[in-house]
Amino acid sequence: MARGVMLMSGGIDSPVALHYLLRQGHEMVAVHMDNRPFTDDSPLEKVVDHLTLLRERYQQPIPLYVVPHGSTQVTLMRNTDRHVGCVLCRRFMWRSAERIAEREQARFLATGEALGQVASQTLSNMRSATASVHLPIVRPLIGFDKHEIESVAKSIGTYGISTRPGVCCQAVPDRPATRSNLVQILQEEERVDVDQIIEDCIRKAVVL
Amino acid sequence: MYRTLRVCSNGGAYEALPDPPRPLDLKRVRGVLEREGVAVVDARVMLIAALDPEVTISRSGRLLFKTRDGAVAERAFRRLQALLGLPAPEAGLESERNPA
Numbered sequence: 001m002a003r004g005v006m007l008m009s010g011g012i013d014s015p016v017a018l019h020y021l022l023r024q025g026h027e028m029v030a031v032h033m034d035n036r037p038f039t040d041d042s043p044l045e046k047v048v049d050h051l052t053l054l055r056e057r058y059q060q061p062i063p064l065y066v067v068p069h070g071s072t073q074v075t076l077m078r079n080t081d082r083h084v085g086c087v088l089c090r091r092f093m094w095r096s097a098e099r100i101a102e103r104e105q106a107r108f109l110a111t112g113e114a115l116g117q118v119a120s121q122t123l124s125n126m127r128s129a130t131a132s133v134h135l136p137i138v139r140p141l142i143g144f145d146k147h148e149i150e151s152v153a154k155s156i157g158t159y160g161i162s163t164r165p166g167v168c169c170q171a172v173p174d175r176p177a178t179r180s181n182l183v184q185i186l187q188e189e190e191r192v193d194v195d196q197i198i199e200d201c202i203r204k205a206v207v208l
Numbered sequence: 209m210y211r212t213l214r215v216c217s218n219g220g221a222y223e224a225l226p227d228p229p230r231p232l233d234l235k236r237v238r239g240v241l242e243r244e245g246v247a248v249v250d251a252r253v254m255l256i257a258a259l260d261p262e263v264t265i266s267r268s269g270r271l272l273f274k275t276r277d278g279a280v281a282e283r284a285f286r287r288l289q290a291l292l293g294l295p296a297p298e299a300g301l302e303s304e305r306n307p308a
Binding site for chain 1: 218220221249250251252256262264268272
């Protein structure tokens, strides 16, 4: 079994995806991109509670890296086209996850993405987002519909945590692009110092 | 005109929307808040003001108060209203419900 890095948002999907990977016997590390001040404390609290539950269930330590992402959002909002903000945001999340994977000697990245659920989860946006990294990406829920995911979340006890009140991401544009062009994304990204942003985020990350 | 202060879709905050729409000049808003000693994060299309509670101020005029307490949100709204000269609701601001 391999060691992997799972992006955890606090939502319904990521703990279900993590559950499947743990059930297969993979050794997992969790990463939460901390979006404050564009959210409140609730996403991080939910991730901590999800992991408490899954650590107990699978008897795995599952270290949690909390990576500050709010300042990255501010930089992107000030300097790039808002329309593709979600794709750019995801590219920075993936890069951070990959850096942590290097540190943790993990061989794959994973998310709870399911095709077509939200703007960032269309095929073209997923391709644009993941073109920023090299490690293989595992998506255990890719073909699931929302109802199926919720059903599993209820059965493993994470649903009640995920659906607690919280502030959704305020950085999401009014009309996020559902199709993106990698050339345009790369041009937008040239407006910011990608390496410096990632360096700062990783330096400020904390492990819980 | 802000008619209601309502719970946002995820239930974690209160929001106020101007009706009819009334875009805000965020440069002016930032200047006013900073002169009052309020720390502001400027993300170009929105400001995040370190009031009590933290408030997201969008260019569209939408205000998001990060609290689940309607009374706290309403108090913060009144403060912003006084600082920024926001139009008063005709019949008072009514919190639709308290999710707490």
